[in-house]
Amino acid sequence: MNPVVRFAPSPTGQLHIGGVRTALFNYLYARKNSGTFLLRIEDTDQERSRNKYTKQILDSMNWLGFNFDSDPVKQSSRSERYQEVISKLIESGSAYRCFSTEKELRDFRKKEGSFLYPGTWRDRSADEVNERLNNNGKYTIRLRIPLEGDIRFTDLIYGDINTSCTELDDFIIARSDGSPTYNFTVVVDDHDMQVSHVIRGEDHISNTPKQILIYAALNWDIPEFAHLPMILGSDGSRLSKRHGAAGTQAYQELGYLPETLINYLSLLGWNPGTEDEIFNLEYLIENFSLEKVNKKAAVFDSKKLDWMSAQHITNKDSGQLLDLIKILKPEWGNSGLSDEHLRSVISSLKGRSKTLLDIISQSQYFFSDPSEYDQDAVLKCWKEDTSEILNSYAQEILVSIEWNDDSIDRSINGFADTKEIGKGKLIQPLRVALSGVLTGPSMVQLMLILGKDTCIRRIKNILNAVRI
Incomplete structure (x- = not known):
């Protein structure tokens, strides 16, 4: 059976680096295994969810080239389905109404020193429940979990994971306002979307036993789980904006290429088993496997990202x-x-x-004459004879040569030989005259692009501006 995977971001902010890495690994796994890649917008947090962030997520996915195989699913449109499943769990006895107040729970925790729910309403009679309902009592819905035994699953990255039922309680699947909780909606959505492999960050490992219990209560097939290692900042703490990590849209606006971000993030937790570091999406699809994903947390390095970005910029047409x-x-x-x-x-x-x-x-100096010159550069390269050298080169050489790279290169070398000066005495001030700075492309390339008339004009400009 071909795998079905999903990426499920919340529209409470820009799509962040960790989210992109999760989307990427899901996408690669689906494409490598001829599977299906789905997108789900988890927008049940009405206070923080914004349509503008949903749009940013969709735009970012498009920019990155992560094409999903069906229309996105929005949790906010599935309320009836969630209520249907909750009713089914109550009817089967797998879930129950809990009328414990916040004060009662707070007092219990203070007295017993435990945050686990004590099961106060787990075995109450139907008469007691109906009495509270008739009096419009507020309640949550809790899942009735086994009192003993273990929840076991084999994570495709971390291996066997075992949680004792005694470490959990009858956790809430619907709040007192009727809204379903995260762990519940995720299970219903993944089941209905026929998700076969849940690939997500390791911070969700603690949610997995609860979700498995919900699957079991509904007698639904349980998917495979693969939890990706955390991404840390350079100081070893969880990655955040203060480490230089921005949202995906910000990287786009800063001029990074999507293939740069994909290439860099692929190496945060995965490697191809070779020394290669620069690859495109096609290479990643061909070589990706969960077996090569590390357990150890990855470290985000802005300098490495910039180095990789430079490689992709240089190599791109x-x-x-x-x-x-x-x-x-x-x-x-x-x-x-x-x-x-x-x-x-x-x-x-x-x-x-x-x-x-x-x-x-x-690139500004390619489109307009320098309006000012780097004074440090002028002081470094401008000597007593510099003005005479530049004027002589412009009037005696440039005006008469053919304008191609060979002629320009020969003119520089020939002039330096004739005047018996080092080429630097000509090239450095010439570069400042043409661009205003001491750095840039090769002199021949710069002059060829600017054109003869522009070069001669800019030499005259600096001779009028610099008096040493």
């Missing part, structure tokens, strides 16, 4: 990068320049960039 930049910043390069010219700009900068925003921020 410049035309594809241009298309992505136009989506991110539609106004970029929007000055009548051809796409061919813009692709040349990107090609010159992508090897020095970690994100699309890096390309954008470094």
